[in-house]
Every structure is written in structure tokens, then in C-alpha cells.
Amino acid sequence: MSSGVIGVFDSGFGGLTVLKALMAQLPEARFVFLGDTARLPYGSKSQRTIARYAAESAQFLVEQQGAEFLVIACNTASALALDAIKESVTVPVLGVIEPGAAGAAKSSTSRDVMVIATEATVASHAYAAACRARGLRGxxxxxxxxxxxxxxxxxxHPVTEEVVRIYLKELLQEARQSGQNPDTLVLGCTHYPLLRVVFDRVLLQLTGPSGVQVIDSAEATAAMAAEQIGARTGHAPGSHLPGAGPRIQCFATDSVEKFERLGSRFLGLPVGRVQLVDLGG
Amino acid sequence: MSSGVIGVFDSGFGGLTVLKALMAQLPEARFVFLGDTARLPYGSKSQRTIARYAAESAQFLVEQQGAEFLVIACNTASALALDAIKESVTVPVLGVIEPGAAGAAKSSTSRDVMVIATEATVASHAYAAACRARGLRGxxxxxxxxxxxxxxxxxxHPVTEEVVRIYLKELLQEARQSGQNPDTLVLGCTHYPLLRVVFDRVLLQLTGPSGVQVIDSAEATAAMAAEQIGARTGHAPGSHLPGAGPRIQCFATDSVEKFERLGSRFLGLPVGRVQLVDLGG
Incomplete structure (x- = not known):
């Protein structure tokens, strides 16, 4: 890993929560982030189209920005296009779904887990399959x-707390009706870590203090990326990555205004100037 | 108008509320509806791209489906692409914004109106401009x-009522802080007519029985379409349109599943089989 740049890809800017977790795990690494905002939402598009868009985005990060490790911080692309991305580049690629399921497997003692995500991610059943592969029911x-x-x-916000309460009550009820006793909740969407405090509070109300553990797939992905990078280089994660140049550089394929406005909320610090890039139609 | 077919276009299926209102106003007309679901949301795209998509969609309805009058049941396309659509076809074209503003001008005695819409429609300020052109402050x-x-x-739903209350309180406060005394609320999004009962109830709570009148731009558009068609043909609206063939035919450019599942809620009756059509990238 000569240049020590980690590429992070999302269809929008939600994946900045994954970048935030990566920055904490790899304090000396440099990052290039691409949000394919012109072509979102991926969730409503066909698998073939998503694979093409994601592969083009991955190639931009590797070939034009020198990324030597890729994190796919987009649940839809991780669910539907991870193989296509791996085929399109020569660097290691890590999606968000396997680390989320691995985190759940580590956390759960009942072996029953719950996953919340967007409609597209749930429709792919990628988390359910990854959980099943680890002997978990979900x-x-x-x-x-x-x-x-x-x-x-x-x-x-009280409205958000009420919405979370309704969703989690329905999910707990569904799990219990299937004879399950879930002790773990996987946050399967890159926007959800911002609501972590709300999830924790509502779960405490619904299931008590030893009730349900929350697994944030952004954190789980960052931890797994750090492990894999450490294993590849034989160094402690981050220590091999020189600090030259800016710490992060963000790119977007459409209007950067919303990205710049909302992005800092996801990243926990200013995203800086977002560069517009054209990947074609 | 030999074939008597009215084309209705939206980026998604929200415009089915406009089709519903048109069917009530023109009981003998036949309709072809196109939802450009593969390329939504229009709101996040550039004006040039929206104009191209909307013109292609309009041409499909006119050239391939024989529409002789076009209703653009999409606020974003009405705001940003109405001229481009008019240039691309030879039939009369009506958007949703002018009728909404005209309805507000008819309703308001204080000449102060409020408009609620999506982020993209508000960012275009198309309603504000159309209101201003009629001597209204908005x-x-x-x-x-x-x-x-x-x-x-x-x-x-109680959550929806609370969200509507928060939005309308903020809007009333903003209007009053600008020294305005609004007596009219324009629903500037094709999804909002489904919440009509919630808007009416919350406005009654916030402003009393003689407080604020709701203008549904779907209904206003249907009424104006009926007037224009009547004026063109010299017949009572609808009476010139033969009832041959199915009453409505819906087309979509992507997965028709969500369209069929949610569409009937917007239309107030089954949408029937939705045909998939490819308009290119």
C-alpha cells in the first residue's frame, strides 16, 4: 500500500457515517469519498444498472484517485453489486453487510437478531442471508x-422517537410471533447511526437494560477494514499510512450543495469543499 | 380532438391524484398516464436533464399513445420544463402550478397565501412567482x-398529524412575522391530497373555522383542463370524448410493482395492469 489511500463509496452521502468510523479506527489514513448523488437512489434501480454504476464509481476511486482499499459504504451496492465491484478493480473491497452480520454473530447469545434497513436493502434479504450463514435467525x-x-x-425529536418506537414494537412483535427472542439489533442503513441515542432509549423502554444490543454496521465495517488492512501490511492499522495531503477529499456526481450542507452532520466534522465529478449517464 | 385521449405525465405515480380529479371532471374522457419511475426523483436533477426527460415522456404520450391534450401532473416538471414540453409536442399542455396559483387567487381575500411542496418545487419558487403574477403575497x-x-x-395517523401540525405552525408563524395574514393554503405536491383530511383538521385547530381555505392543485388543474378542453371543442367538457377502449391505461418506465401497489391509493380505484415502457437512459 504505497499511497495508503482508502476509497469509500456510497450512492449518496449517508456513507459518511462509515467514513467517520473509519477515521476513528485508522487515525493516520487518508480517505477519498465518492457519493454518486446524480444517480441515486440506487434502491429503485435494477441489479444490472446498480452493478454498472457501482463499478464505474469504484474504478474512479481506484484508477483516478489511487485508492488501495475500497469500502462500499452503501447497503444497496453491497447487497447487489459487491461481486461486480470486486471484478472491476484489483484492490481489496469490503462491503457493509458482512461486517454487520459478523458483529451481530459476535454480540448475540440467543442467536436471534433483528435488522432494520431501507426498503431496497430489506427486499434484497442480504442481511438475512449473511446472518443465516453465521447460524443466526433474523x-x-x-x-x-x-x-x-x-x-x-x-x-x-419526539416525532422521530415515536416513529422508532412504532417500528421497533412491530419488529419485536414479529420476532416473538416467530418464536424468536432477539437480543441484537443491526442498523443496516448508513443514516441510522445518527439516531443511535434514540434507538438505545426506545430499546431500553421496550426491552429493559439487558434487552437488546445495537450493532452499528458502520462501526462494524470500520473495525473489519482496520483488521484487514493491518493483516495485509503487517502493521498496526493506520500506522503504515502517511499523513501527506488532506485527510479526506469528498467527490459527488451531482449538486454538491446538499452534500456539503448535510454531510458534516454525518461525518461529525466539516466535509470541506466537495468536488463535482462526471461519471457519465 | 378526434381520438379524445388525454395524456397525464408524472415523474412517479403521485400524479394519479391529478388523474383522479380529471376523471371526475371529464367523466367520458379516456386517459393515458405515464410515470417516469425509472428516472425519478426529478427534483435532484438539473433543469436540462429534467427538460429532456419530460419532453421524451410527453412525446411518448402524444406520438405513441395519441394524446391530444397533455396534463403535466408533476410539480418539478411543471416548474422547470413546461416550455420545453410545449416545444416538443403540438398539442395543448397544462401544468399544475398555474392552476394552483389561479385557485389561490380566486379563494384569497387577504391576498396572502401559503404554499407547501417538496424541496425541489419550493427551491424553484415557481408557485411564489405564479402567485406574485396574480397580485398575491406568498x-x-x-x-x-x-x-x-x-x-x-x-x-x-397521529404521527402524520403531528408532523403536519409542526410544519403548518412554522409556516403560519413565518407568514405572520412577515406581516401577512394568510387565508389560503395551496397543496403544491401531488401526494398531499391524500392528507386533505389531516390538513383540514389541523388548520381548524390552528386557525379556527373561518381560518384558512385549502386549494388542492390537483383539483384546480383538473377544473382548468376541463375548461380548456370545453373551450377548444365547443362542447361541455367530456362530452366530445368517446368512451371506446379502457377508461385509463397506465405506463411506467421501471418496476411496476410499487406503482400497482400504491397507485390505487392515489387514484381511488384499481390502476389496472401497468405497462412497462423503455424511454432510454
Whole structure:
């Protein structure tokens, strides 16, 4: 890893929560982030189209920006296009779904887990399959109101708490009706870490203090990326990556205004100037 | 108007509320509806791209489906692409914004109106300009949570009522702080008519029985379309349109599943089989 640049890709800017977690795990690494905002949402598009868009984005990060490790911080692309991305580049590629499921497997003692995500991610059943492969039983629920609530900035807000309560009550009920006793909740959408405090509070109300553990797939992905990079280089994660140049550089394929405005909320610090890039139609 | 077919275009299926209102106004007309679902949301795209998509869609309805009158049941396309659409076809074209503003001008005695819409429509300021052209003062507010709430099916739901109350309180406050005394609320999004009962109830609570009148731009557009068609043909609206063939035929450019599942809620009756059509990238 000569240049020590890690590429992070999302269809929008939600994946900045994954970048935030990566920056904490790899304090000396440099990052290039690409949000394919011109072509979102991926969730409503066909698998073939998503694979093409994601492969083009991955190639931009590797071939034009010198990324030597790729994190696919987009649940839809991770679910539907990870193989296509791996075929399109020569560097290691890590999606968000396997680390999320691995985190759940580590956390759960009942072996019953719950996954919340967007409609597209749930429809792919990628988390359910990854959980099953680890001997876990899982129930999944699409929570389509949570992304707009986060983007509206209603983070610690009574309406959001009520929506979370309704969704989690329904999900717990569904799990229990299937004879399951879930002790782990996987946040399967890059927007959801912003609502972490709300999830924790509502779960405490619904299931008590030893009830349900929350697995944030952004954090789980960052931890797994750090492990893999450490294993490849034989160095402690981050220590091999020189600090030359700016710490992060963000690119977007469409209007950068919303990215710059909302992005800092996801990243936890200013995203800086976002560069517009044209990847074609 | 030999074939008597009216084309209705939207980027998604929200415009089915306009089709519903048109069917009530023109009981003998036949309709072809196109939802450009593969390329939505239009709101995040550039004006040039929206104009190209909308013109292609309009040409499909006119040249391939024989539409002799076009209703653009999409606020974003009406705001940003109406001229481009008019140039691309030879039939009369009506958008949703002018009728909405005309309805507000008819309703308002204080000459102060409020408009709620999506972020993209508000950013275009098309309603504000159309209101100003009629001597009205207007305040606009983006209400980005309302479309997802409608699509989640939370129509007459306490969370939706609370969200509507928060938005309308903020909007009334903004209007009053600008020294305005609004007596009219324009629903500037095709999803909002489904929440009509919620708007009426919240406005009654906030402003009393003689407070604020709601103008549904879907209804206003249908009424204006009926007038224009009547004026063109010299017949009572609808009476010139033969009832041959199915009453409505819906087309979509992507996965028709969501369209068929949610569409009937917007149309108030089954949408029938939705045909997939490819308009290219």
C-alpha cells in the first residue's frame, strides 16, 4: 500500500457515517469519498444498472484517485453489486453487510437478531442471508421514514422517537410471533447511526437494560477494514499510512450543495469543499 | 380532438391524484398516464436533464399513445420544463402550478397565501412567482416528510398529524412575522391530497373555522383542463370524448410493482395492469 489511500463509496452521502468510523479506527489514513448523488437512489434501480454504476464509481476511486482499499459504504451496492465491484478493480473491497452480520454473530447469545434497513436493502434479504450463514435467525424490517427524518434534521425529536418506537414494537412483535427472542439489533442503513441515542432509549423502554444490543454496521465495517488492512501490511492499522495531503477529499456526481450542507452532520466534522465529478449517464 | 385521449405525465405515480380529479371532471374522457419511475426523483436533477426527460415522456404520450391534450401532473416538471414540453409536442399542455396559483387567487381575500411542496418545487419558487403574477403575497415551505409518510400508508395517523401540525405552525408563524395574514393554503405536491383530511383538521385547530381555505392543485388543474378542453371543442367538457377502449391505461418506465401497489391509493380505484415502457437512459 504505497499511497495508503482508502476509497469509500456510497450512492449518496449517508456513507459518511462509515467514513467517520473509519477515521476513528485508522487515525493516520487518508480517505477519498465518492457519493454518486446524480444517480441515486440506487434502491429503485435494477441489479444490472446498480452493478454498472457501482463499478464505474469504484474504478474512479481506484484508477483516478489511487485508492488501495475500497469500502462500499452503501447497503444497496453491497447487497447487489459487491461481486461486480470486486471484478472491476484489483484492490481489496469490503462491503457493509458482512461486517454487520459478523458483529451481530459476535454480540448475540440467543442467536436471534433483528435488522432494520431501507426498503431496497430489506427486499434484497442480504442481511438475512449473511446472518443465516453465521447460524443466526433474523427478522428484517424496512423503516422508510427514518432516512427522511434524519435528512430533515429531526434527530433527537419526539416525532422521530415515536416513529422508532412504532417500528421497533412491530419488529419485536414479529420476532416473538416467530418464536424468536432477539437480543441484537443491526442498523443496516448508513443514516441510522445518527439516531443511535434514540434507538438505545426506545430499546431500553421496550426491552429493559439487558434487552437488546445495537450493532452499528458502520462501526462494524470500520473495525473489519482496520483488521484487514493491518493483516495485509503487517502493521498496526493506520500506522503504515502517511499523513501527506488532506485527510479526506469528498467527490459527488451531482449538486454538491446538499452534500456539503448535510454531510458534516454525518461525518461529525466539516466535509470541506466537495468536488463535482462526471461519471457519465 | 378526434381520438379524445388525454395524456397525464408524472415523474412517479403521485400524479394519479391529478388523474383522479380529471376523471371526475371529464367523466367520458379516456386517459393515458405515464410515470417516469425509472428516472425519478426529478427534483435532484438539473433543469436540462429534467427538460429532456419530460419532453421524451410527453412525446411518448402524444406520438405513441395519441394524446391530444397533455396534463403535466408533476410539480418539478411543471416548474422547470413546461416550455420545453410545449416545444416538443403540438398539442395543448397544462401544468399544475398555474392552476394552483389561479385557485389561490380566486379563494384569497387577504391576498396572502401559503404554499407547501417538496424541496425541489419550493427551491424553484415557481408557485411564489405564479402567485406574485396574480397580485398575491406568498410564503412557501418544503415539507419533505409528507411524501414518505403517504407512501408508508400513514394517512390518518397521529404521527402524520403531528408532523403536519409542526410544519403548518412554522409556516403560519413565518407568514405572520412577515406581516401577512394568510387565508389560503395551496397543496403544491401531488401526494398531499391524500392528507386533505389531516390538513383540514389541523388548520381548524390552528386557525379556527373561518381560518384558512385549502386549494388542492390537483383539483384546480383538473377544473382548468376541463375548461380548456370545453373551450377548444365547443362542447361541455367530456362530452366530445368517446368512451371506446379502457377508461385509463397506465405506463411506467421501471418496476411496476410499487406503482400497482400504491397507485390505487392515489387514484381511488384499481390502476389496472401497468405497462412497462423503455424511454432510454
Amino acid at each position: 427478522v428484517e424490517k424496512a423503516c422508510p421514514l427514518l432516512v427522511p427524518l434524519v435528512e430533515e434534521g429531526w434527530i433527537d | 410564503v412557501e415551505k418544503a415539507c419533505p416528510l409528507l411524501v414518505p409518510l403517504v407512501e408508508e400508508g400513514w394517512i390518518d
